Amino acid sequence: MNTIHEPTVSINRYALGGNDIAAIHCYVAGKKIESANKLEVRSPYDGRLVGTVQLANKVHAEEAIQAALKGGKKLTRYDRYSILEKARHLLVERKEEFAKTISSESGLAIREAIYETGRAHDVLLFAGIESLKDDGQIFSCDISPSGKARKIFTLREPLSLAVCITPFNHPLNQVLHKIAPAIAVGTPVILKPSEKTPLTAIKIVELLYEAGLPHYMLSVLLGPTNEIAEPLVKDSRVDIVSFTGSVAVGKHIASAAGYKKVILELGGNDPVIVMEDADLDLAVYLAAEGSFRNSGQRCTAVKRILVHEKIKDAFTEKFLAKAKEYSCGNPADPEIKVGTVIDEGAAIYLENVVKRAVEQGAKVILGGNRKGALMEPTVIVDVPRNADMVVHESFGPLAPIMTFKDIEDAIALSNSTAYGLSSGIVTNNMEYALRFVKELKVGTVNINEVPGYRIESSPFGGIKDSGLGIKEGVIEAMKCFTFVKTFSMPW
Numbered sequence: 001m002n003t004i005h006e007p008t009v010s011i012n013r014y015a016l017g018g019n020d021i022a023a024i025h026c027y028v029a030g031k032k033i034e035s036a037n038k039l040e041v042r043s044p045y046d047g048r049l050v051g052t053v054q055l056a057n058k059v060h061a062e063e064a065i066q067a068a069l070k071g072g073k074k075l076t077r078y079d080r081y082s083i084l085e086k087a088r089h090l091l092v093e094r095k096e097e098f099a100k101t102i103s104s105e106s107g108l109a110i111r112e113a114i115y116e117t118g119r120a121h122d123v124l125l126f127a128g129i130e131s132l133k134d135d136g137q138i139f140s141c142d143i144s145p146s147g148k149a150r151k152i153f154t155l156r157e158p159l160s161l162a163v164c165i166t167p168f169n170h171p172l173n174q175v176l177h178k179i180a181p182a183i184a185v186g187t188p189v190i191l192k193p194s195e196k197t198p199l200t201a202i203k204i205v206e207l208l209y210e211a212g213l214p215h216y217m218l219s220v221l222l223g224p225t226n227e228i229a230e231p232l233v234k235d236s237r238v239d240i241v242s243f244t245g246s247v248a249v250g251k252h253i254a255s256a257a258g259y260k261k262v263i264l265e266l267g268g269n270d271p272v273i274v275m276e277d278a279d280l281d282l283a284v285y286l287a288a289e290g291s292f293r294n295s296g297q298r299c300t301a302v303k304r305i306l307v308h309e310k311i312k313d314a315f316t317e318k319f320l321a322k323a324k325e326y327s328c329g330n331p332a333d334p335e336i337k338v339g340t341v342i343d344e345g346a347a348i349y350l351e352n353v354v355k356r357a358v359e360q361g362a363k364v365i366l367g368g369n370r371k372g373a374l375m376e377p378t379v380i381v382d383v384p385r386n387a388d389m390v391v392h393e394s395f396g397p398l399a400p401i402m403t404f405k406d407i408e409d410a411i412a413l414s415n416s417t418a419y420g421l422s423s424g425i426v427t428n429n430m431e432y433a434l435r436f437v438k439e440l441k442v443g444t445v446n447i448n449e450v451p452g453y454r455i456e457s458s459p460f461g462g463i464k465d466s467g468l469g470i471k472e473g474v475i476e477a478m479k480c481f482t483f484v485k486t487f488s489m490p491w
């Protein structure tokens, strides 16, 4: 049985509690903010205090804007590369410390937190490499009857100021996916991380300062939304708002931001689609990893398992056995695969969507229970197509299984939600694969992989409610943080 392991404060090996409570500050361009207004960060698992953050206010937000716009030493490509490389080395040295902080404040299993430090390493590596490459193009103009003997050249210039707002679910990687590409092109950033996971975000900012990043290039602010996030989003001196988070907040930002670039990486409701010819063991593995890794809290987690009706029983039997391997409990225990979700409120929400689906005819065949913020990996079959759990994004370790009758039905079902982030298809049939690539209304189609598969430099992002189709990933994000200038010369 996939039972929850009870919270036990005393055996928490990785606790940051006791003398190790992190008492940290926001920073305005490298300057620590001293403030009586403190945020307490508690473990979602056992409620212990893991850190405090001295918060910022609107005066600090203004100071951060002014410091970034005033600027400082202009960084060469080699400077930017060296800072990113130094940061990468420091992160490797401190990866356990970072993993413990991620796990303590988010409740993610320590093994997931360690995995995340590896992804963050790659972001720094790729941003460093990309910062050295030239990004210009050359257009010869004498190529048509009306042409001239000239050449047009392009170069990319950094934006004056980026505001980056990040969610809780990958406390380190989401932050670096914004800051590292901005550093790679020389664009100053004001970071507003999630108040649910501020400790990791501030630690990586401190590490970047230590790696030699000039202070004007980065501030990190947390505080009341109406004093920090909202004024920053609206400020006309900010060139770009890069936001990752929920659809509701993303759409609010889109309307509040006014005349500036806005990057929105929003929620997902990704399917894994298992065709009748699929390698069943592979399908089961991908569906389980996609549903339960990171406590199911990935924008690209598998949120719907769509299975051809001919193989439903065989798939479900194997999937149930696999799902039982995902032990759920103390995030600090290296043997535990699934830690908590972000807080008890989120777990209660998940428990309720399961209950509502059951009232609509679904059947829970594994899990379904919650203790505090621990939500058991849950397998649900016979989920109706209109159940909230599958219409909206359920951000947790839920695995709803639904069936389809043929590829038309699979495509229609997959496309039936408001989201369009990613997808995974399990098939060995090339015709099927090509149809899914062409007909799914999503940002990514991964054949024989989970929807979340990517490398940190490849283009990533969704359409419909999942985003505006503007991609992130290190290379695309670097483009977002610059504008293209052209110049031409006689030749």
Ligand code: NAP
Pocket (backbone or CB within 6 Å): 165, 166, 167, 168, 169, 174, 192, 193, 194, 195, 196, 225, 229, 230, 233, 244, 245, 246, 247, 249, 250, 252, 253, 265, 266, 267, 268, 298, 299, 300, 393, 395, 421, 461, 462, 466
């Ligand atoms: P969220 O509630 O939207 O919060 C995200 C960030 O927005 C936080 O820093 C939050 O600050 C801030 N925020 C809240 N209200 C704001 C406002 N009025 N103006 C400006 N900023 C505001 O999202 P979450 O619950 O942290 O993250 C989970 C969501 O993120 C899921 O939907 C997931 O799918 C999505 N996500 C998408 C991607 C992607 O690449 N597409 C990746 C990861 C996650 P506070 O913490 O202070 O409230």
